[in-house]
Amino acid sequence: MLKLTGSAKSAVRTITFALPSDHPAGKVSVVGNFNDWKPGAAPLKKRSNGTMSATVKVPVDYIVAFRYLGENGTWFDDPDADFIDAGASVILAK
Template structure:
């Protein structure tokens, strides 16, 4: 799931996953972090979900995926779209 809030200069995008799926460490990887695994790891929130927030420029399209323990790559079904390879979000 994606949560968004706009500031004057950026769109804050929060990537959110359930607490237990998938198990183990998970990070969001995309064109905004040069596809570097571990650059934006999800951390547990008080409600049990896991999340990470990334500030991105307004009015842009970004491709991303999640990378979990064991080299498990997966998409976000709640993304703004999919291009056949990646999840897409619009800021």
């Protein structure tokens, strides 16, 4: 699940990346152009409802390219992204 927030007057958008509690990837981080593709820079943390999430802030109109990195080097995309290209999930932070 992806959630994009920010007021119309703000120059920043907040993106929340979330995975369900039963996701099989184990420990996961979100890796993308907003953190120079550094594994572990944005780890998803367990929430009280069992899901895992991480939040990042990006400028308005930023094109976010990202993937999730799970344990054992497992890379995967988010089906809720605006689209998925050959190498990443993509969100248009409007």
